[in-house]
Amino acid sequence: MTLEPRFAELRREALAALHPPPKLRLSDWIEANVYLPSSLAAQPGRMRLWPPQREIADAIGDDSIEQVVLYKSARVGATQLMVAALGHFVQNDPSPVLAVLPVDSDCRHFVTSIVEPTFSESPALRAALSADATGRDTMMTRHFPGGSLSIVSARSPRNLRARTARVIYGDELDAWENTAEGDPLEMAIRRSMTYPNAKLVLASTPIDADTSRIVRAYEATDQRVYTLPCPGCGEFVPVEWKDIRWEPEQPETAHWRTPCCETIVQDRQKAALVDSGRWTPTAEGVTGRRGYRLTSLTSTLPAAAWPRLAAEFLQAKRSPATLKPWLATALGEPWRGEGDDLDGVSFPALQRPFSAEDVPSEVLVVTAGCDVQADRVETTLVGWTREGDMRVLGHVVTWGSPTENETWIEVDDLLRRQFRHPAGSVLTVDATIIDSGNWADAVYAFCRPRAARRVLPGKGVPGFGRPGVAFSQTRKVRLALLGVDGLKLGLHQRLAHGETILFSNQLGGDYFDQLRAERLVTRYTRGRPTRAWEVISGRRNEALDTLTYATAARQLLSLDLDRREGELASVTGKTESPRVIRSKWLDG
Known part of the structure; x- marks a missing residue:
């Protein structure tokens, strides 16, 4: 390289350093x-x-x-x-x-x-x-x-x-x-x-x-x-x-x-x-x-x-x-704490004259949620409208140990029940989630042959960021993993605002006391706020749990509600009497 080109190159580098692009x-x-x-x-x-x-x-x-x-x-x-x-x-x-x-x-x-x-x-x-x-x-x-x-x-x-x-x-x-x-x-x-x-x-x-x-x-x-x-x-x-x-x-x-x-x-x-x-x-x-x-x-x-x-x-x-x-x-607005507890909710104002025997005309879907205790299985039946509003039709307690077949026979009869609809036809339970809890073997055995009827065992998982329902496979049964924190918060918010959830007038005061059994509290761990549900001392919460499971069960369904409405309106024709064939032996 000659001196002149090299000098020109150095000059360009120096100018670039003084005046970078x-x-x-x-x-x-x-x-x-x-x-x-x-x-x-x-x-x-x-x-x-x-x-x-x-x-x-x-x-x-x-x-x-x-x-x-x-x-x-x-x-x-x-x-x-x-x-x-x-x-x-x-x-x-x-x-x-x-x-x-x-x-x-x-x-x-x-x-x-x-x-x-x-x-x-x-x-x-x-x-x-x-x-x-x-x-x-x-x-x-x-x-x-x-x-x-x-x-x-x-x-x-x-x-x-x-x-x-x-x-x-x-x-x-x-x-x-x-x-x-x-x-x-x-x-x-x-x-x-x-x-x-x-x-x-x-x-x-x-x-x-x-x-x-x-x-x-x-x-x-x-x-x-x-x-x-x-x-x-x-x-x-x-x-x-x-x-x-x-x-x-x-x-x-x-x-x-x-x-x-x-x-x-x-x-x-x-x-x-x-x-x-x-x-x-x-x-x-x-x-x-x-x-x-x-x-x-x-x-x-x-x-x-x-x-x-x-x-x-x-x-x-x-x-x-x-x-x-x-x-x-x-x-981009955060939710600000409404519905943390239900002590201010007037449940009698949310009761209406309907029940499982007298289903409201707006109900198109029925789900159930079951909670299993040592001496009983409690079940809540929920009707759902086209808009996603809830109608709590009833709460049934089946007495008996979850280790006994007779208990599950009664539960199965309840879940097979038909509900006469005002439009003329009948509804059945479309989906059920049963809390496996401490009775996993019995619940899995019951749900396994009924999976086609969308009767699934459920297990609550903590965390407000969890989806309402996710799935896992265990012991040859499909297990519903429930984001119970978020599901309960959604129920509390429904109850604290408006009338998108109504209750049968046959439900008593003890049922509503159980719905009030938990409150949302904020605790600080290492200076960071975390939320958790806390059971209020002296209160039972089975009704809240079963209503939570029935709410989650609705997420198992993807139904054509126009078709369902048409099916309910199309009353079946007159049922023919069973045909009796007389045996010739009787004439002998």
Whole structure:
């Protein structure tokens, strides 16, 4: 190399050091390099961020920001944004990355249905997660030059301990459950403490205000809200549900009335205002920790149109069982403690003149729940309406030891019972769950030959994040694993609000005392709040348990209710008398 070309090269290097090229913002990189497959987007192809997402993406890519918190609803594209950000850490900023999700099934879905399809669709990322030369790659661990991507369940403390990472991504924090080793969020954060430039990205829809991890994480940030310019006065204000108005029973008229000057804004104007919106911090003196409150009220997706949200609300508000998930998924609002106990509920006001002998006309489905004690089996029969409302038809006690066949013969007779419907036909018990508890052998023996009738043994599993019903196989019988904490909370909320659950007027005071037998308490372990059901001293809770099992049994069914209604209305014709053949021997 001659002196002159070498001098020119050194000069270029020196100028580059003095004036480095501007760093590409993460939002720009995402829109240039990330492609969404048709399985994840209504409009597949190159990813286009909507305005609120752009600042969030840039905050994730900013090395000076150590923590980004997304306190969000559904329908805001948060998962797609997180996967695109993972692509950035794989290609542009290689690092050990740890993604923590609630349970193992979520991890598998995240890898196979979200990460892999997105990376496969994006040319810049297609070869990024290639097989590791050492053969260490598994479904939940992928290696790439300069780093790795590990996806683990929050329920697996051993897997959390086994990994360190510079970037921690926690998804759906409020569905995480404390383990025997403590709070999985604290364990995950400790995995990054050896890195001076660690990055923590947390995202979740909230569940319950008292124990919400995402609410606590957001409150430790600068608490940004997305504000829109008011067309009337120009002031930037957030869109809140209390300002969405519509004519009575006409959700299609839903609009936004701005809080500053009460200007009426129609949904068709929303997209333009969102384009001009901005993030506004509401907590002063916080640096390095960004918090974003993201709701579907400012989403431009068709599913988040204000009239559609209003129509959903009118359906959801009938019952806390439907209102609670709507608040979380539509507004990103946590549930605030209603229904913790039932001492204030007037059960006589919820009683009506019906019973198992006189089934209400609106009942289309019947389920049963059984609790097994040393000297009896208690059964609650519940009727269900088209809308999912409950009609508690009766509570039956079958006396006898669960080790005796005669006891189970009586229980089987009860579960085979026919209920005359006012429409003309009859109903039978569509599904039953029997608590196996301390009598597993007897319950399994009873349920095994009756599985075709959806008579299943059940076992309660703790944890408010558990699904109402999951399944396991044991001793050649299908076992229903019941998320009893959440099921009981749903019943308490139904009873504390409205009349979506009504009771037969033949049920007595002792039955309702048993429904009041438990209350929800919040305890603190190592400074972290946890909730648990506590039996009130001196009270029995069999009625609450059987009602819980009958509620879970409804989740075993996927019925065509139009067909069921038609079947009930089609009264069978006159029954023919049995034909008698006279024996010739009698004439002999």
